[in-house]
Amino acid sequence: ALDGAQRRGVRFLVFDEENEGERRLQFGLGRDLPSAIESGQMRLYFQPKISMIDGNVTGVEALVRWQHPEHGLVFPDNFIPLAERSGAIEPLTRWVLDAALKQASAWSALGIDLEISVNVSALTLHNRDFPNTVRTMLANWSFPANRLTLEITESAFISDVLRATDTLTRLHELGVRISIDDFGTGYSSLAYIRRLPIDELKVDKSFVMHMQSEPDDSVIVRVLVQLGRSLGLNVVAEGVEDRETWYMLAALGCNCAQGYYMARPLDVPNFEKWLQSSAWGLAGRAVAQASLA
Ligand code: C2E
Ligand code: MG
Ligand code: MG
Numbered sequence: 001a002l003d004g005a006q007r008r009g010v011r012f013l014v015f016d017e018e019n020e021g022e023r024r025l026q027f028g029l030g031r032d033l034p035s036a037i038e039s040g041q042m043r044l045y046f047q048p049k050i051s052m053i054d055g056n057v058t059g060v061e062a063l064v065r066w067q068h069p070e071h072g073l074v075f076p077d078n079f080i081p082l083a084e085r086s087g088a089i090e091p092l093t094r095w096v097l098d099a100a101l102k103q104a105s106a107w108s109a110l111g112i113d114l115e116i117s118v119n120v121s122a123l124t125l126h127n128r129d130f131p132n133t134v135r136t137m138l139a140n141w142s143f144p145a146n147r148l149t150l151e152i153t154e155s156a157f158i159s160d161v162l163r164a165t166d167t168l169t170r171l172h173e174l175g176v177r178i179s180i181d182d183f184g185t186g187y188s189s190l191a192y193i194r195r196l197p198i199d200e201l202k203v204d205k206s207f208v209m210h211m212q213s214e215p216d217d218s219v220i221v222r223v224l225v226q227l228g229r230s231l232g233l234n235v236v237a238e239g240v241e242d243r244e245t246w247y248m249l250a251a252l253g254c255n256c257a258q259g260y261y262m263a264r265p266l267d268v269p270n271f272e273k274w275l276q277s278s279a280w281g282l283a284g285r286a287v288a289q290a291s292l293a
């Protein structure tokens with residue numbers, strides 16, 4: 001007969017087996033990531049940021065995906081945490097930055113000047129050389145620093161960002177804009193906006209998505225928008241999925257929005273189609289709209 005511990009052991013075994021597929025996938029992904037970056041399996045998708053003042057696109061956020069030969073298109077939540085643990089986040093961040101600046105430069109050459117936002121894990125800020133990397137890449141692409149925003153996402157500990165104040169200050173001195181992503185959740189904290197040189201707050205989509213049905217969420221969004229605007233920051237609401245939410249945010253004084261209502265993250269051909277055809281796209285902008293045709 002099994003004693004209690006063995007029985008628990010058996011239960012764990014069964015429980016583990018249920019997750020075996022996922023664990024094996026994660027293990028494989030973690031192992032394959034460095035060579036996948038080198039062999040060109042990473043892709044960038046682009047999601048527009050829309051000004052709530054005039055309803056026009058101001059910039060794009062680059063969001064990475066992994067075009068995996070066996071697993072298809074893998075989303076970042078499935079490999080960014082692994083990359084952070086294995087150290088592969090450094091080459092990944094360099095690849096994303098380079099690819100994003102390359103694409104933004106290509107659009108600029110067509111007369112379409114968009115701001116570009118790149119996500120940077122707070123861990124990357126511990127690398128004291130990171131500001132030099134960014135400066136070199138901006139120079140390589142002759143891209144103006146003030147059109148690049150780094151969205152800082154924190155996945156580990158609050159101390160990660162606060163310990164990186166020097167690095168953030170040096171990035172800010174380059175002219176790069178600093179954004180705090182997923183503001184209001186996890187470890188992102190009010191201490192950040194007191195101590196760090198930031199330009200933008202992104203109100204986490206978990207509050208925005210339900211602000212119509214959840215009065216508490218709409219109170220939180222209102223307070224975060226007021227906080228950011230009172231401090232003179234750009235405030236971006238993420239997760240805007242419908243028109244009612246857009247109008248609620250506009251009434252609260254939010255100045256920038258992102259979400260499926262305007263556009264999902266799109267690959268380059270589809271993003272360019274969206275730019276040409278959407279009412280949020282180039283139609284309202286005085287830039288060379290015909291360039292993409
Ligand atoms: P994030 O930077 O907060 O990006 C927003 C996420 O919300 C994206 O998921 C986007 O596709 C999704 N989203 C946008 N609008 C809506 C909406 O209206 N409704 C809903 N339900 N979702 C919306 P995605 O692309 O899967 O990225 C997830 C996270 O992975 C990002 O969150 C970011 O933290 C991280 N990430 C993405 N690319 C990179 C990267 O190049 N480097 C690093 N370090 N992290 C990245
Ligand atoms: Mg982001
Ligand atoms: Mg976010």
Ligand code: MG
Nearest residue numbers: 153181182204
């Ligand atoms: Mg996020």
